[in-house]
Amino acid sequence: MPENSSQMEFDTYIENAFIIDGSQNKSFKGALGICGDKTAYAGKPVICEAKEKINAKGCILSPGFIDIHGHSDFSIFMHPDASSRINQGVTTEAIGNCGLSAAPLYGQVWQRWHNRYAEKNFIINWREPEDFFERLIDRGTGINIAPLLGHTNLRTYIVDYNDTKLQGSNLEKFSRLADKYLQKGYFGISLGLAYPPGIFADETELRAIFTQLKKHNSLLSVHLRNESDFVEQSLLEILKLNEDFDVPVQISHLKAFGKKNAGKVDNLLSMIDRFSAESKSGINFDRYPYTAFCTDLDFILPQYLFEGGYAKAAQRLSDIKVKKEIAGYLKNKFSMDDASAIFISSTAKSKRKFLGKRLTDLTDKTDADFWIKIIDFLLEIKFKSDAVFFLWMKLI
Numbered sequence: 156m157p158e159n160s161s162q163m164e165f166d167t168y169i170e171n172a173f174i175i176d177g178s179q180n181k182s183f184k185g186a187l188g189i190c191g192d193k194t195a196y197a198g199k200p201v202i203c204e205a206k207e208k209i210n211a212k213g214c215i216l217s218p219g220f221i222d223i224h225g226h227s228d229f230s231i232f233m234h235p236d237a238s239s240r241i242n243q244g245v246t247t248e249a250i251g252n253c254g255l256s257a258a259p260l261y262g263q264v265w266q267r268w269h270n271r272y273a274e275k276n277f278i279i280n281w282r283e284p285e286d287f288f289e290r291l292i293d294r295g296t297g298i299n300i301a302p303l304l305g306h307t308n309l310r311t312y313i314v315d316y317n318d319t320k321l322q323g324s325n326l327e328k329f330s331r332l333a334d335k336y337l338q339k340g341y342f343g344i345s346l347g348l349a350y351p352p353g354i355f356a357d358e359t360e361l362r363a364i365f366t367q368l369k370k371h372n373s374l375l376s377v378h379l380r381n382e383s384d385f386v387e388q389s390l391l392e393i394l395k396l397n398e399d400f401d402v403p404v405q406i407s408h409l410k411a412f413g414k415k416n417a418g419k420v421d422n423l424l425s426m427i428d429r430f431s432a433e434s435k436s437g438i439n440f441d442r443y444p445y446t447a448f449c450t451d452l453d454f455i456l457p458q459y460l461f462e463g464g465y466a467k468a469a470q471r472l473s474d475i476k477v478k479k480e481i482a483g484y485l486k487n488k489f490s491m492d493d494a495s496a497i498f499i500s501s502t503a504k505s506k507r508k509f510l511g512k513r514l515t516d517l518t519d520k521t522d523a524d525f526w527i528k529i530i531d532f533l534l535e536i537k538f539k540s541d542a543v544f545f546l547w548m549k550l551i
């Protein structure tokens with residue numbers, strides 16, 4: 156029976172819900188009263204006045220979820236209501252993952268994202284975090300945004316996409332930048348060690364990042380250097396840094412892909428358990444709820460091709476000898492079954508007809524030059540394409 160609390164008044168009263176309050180308390184059937192944007196009451200049903208009453212029979216009521224791994228850095232401006240998040244119960248998204256954040260934007264990272272979004276009629280008119288945040292606040296978002304600072308953005312600021320080891324004055328400048336930007340509202344730094352220019356970061360550079368994170372009591376999020384043949388070594392690289400610096404680590408989308416690597420996931424988990432037992436700051440990981448990953452289509456290419464940037468990669472691939480060599484590499488790495496499991500999810504305007512198509516729809520799969528044609532496609536669109544990869548993947 157409802158308790159007699161006739162003095163209670165809410166804007167919204169939700170009753171008959173199955174409440175999970177997120178505090179690790181046991182779930183219970185009850186009611187919730189909201190005043191303004193705050194929860195004013197949660198407990199047994201009460202007699203009350205409310206502008207709106209919702210019967211949530213058969214539904215679960217819980218605080219919003221935090222999605223620790225999002226990439227809405229730019230797209231949030233086009234979809235500020237974030238309905239794809241809200242509809243999943245996500246009310247906070249961590250953006251700036253895998254080494255790339257929306258600010259600061261200099262060098263090729265600015266050119267790349269500015270050009271890509273200009274095609275979608277969205278003009279990126281900021282460089283610095285303050286201007287990005289201001290524009291975001293002006294736009295207004297349907298969810299809370301928790302920004303990470305991208306390592307790519309920091310590195311590009313100093314040595315662009317070049318395979319330059321950071322040392323001496325460059326290393327000092329890099330540390331100063333990380334220090335400065337970590338005071339602007341970021342809750343951590345993200346690494347994308349599988350992508351250029353993250354692939355060029357050596358241990359000295361990573362230690363400089365961890366030093367700054369320690370100073371600012373911030374978190375490290377990491378897309379590991381390798382998630383397939385060398386996934387164990389790549390995980391160890393980060394676990395050792397967690398051990399040395401005692402900085403909390405979030406390993407992004409932990410997995411092993413490629414059929415022969417499936418057996419590695421148990422070992423990944425025991426490595427995390429082993430290091431976690433001694434770690435004061437904590438080691439966490441997230442995973443996909445599906446068996447595919449989405450990234451740049453050019454991820455199929457050896458990433459060292461991008462040393463110096465995208466124009467440099469195009470220049471290298473325009474040499475027929477290099478192109479043939481890379482086509483041979485692709486043929487070795489991906490079977491035709493793999494190629495038919497890679498779907499184009501975004502691409503340049505001129506190639507929109509290929510949206511949702513498989514790589515094997517781009518050209519005849521019996522064609523001896525199949526991979527040459529795929530490379531030509533990437534060159535034609537200036538590498539502006541994402542793809543969904545249904546490659547053989549073992550999730551944690």
Ligand SMILES: [Zn+2]
Pocket residue numbers: 252253378407408
């Ligand atoms: Zn990633």
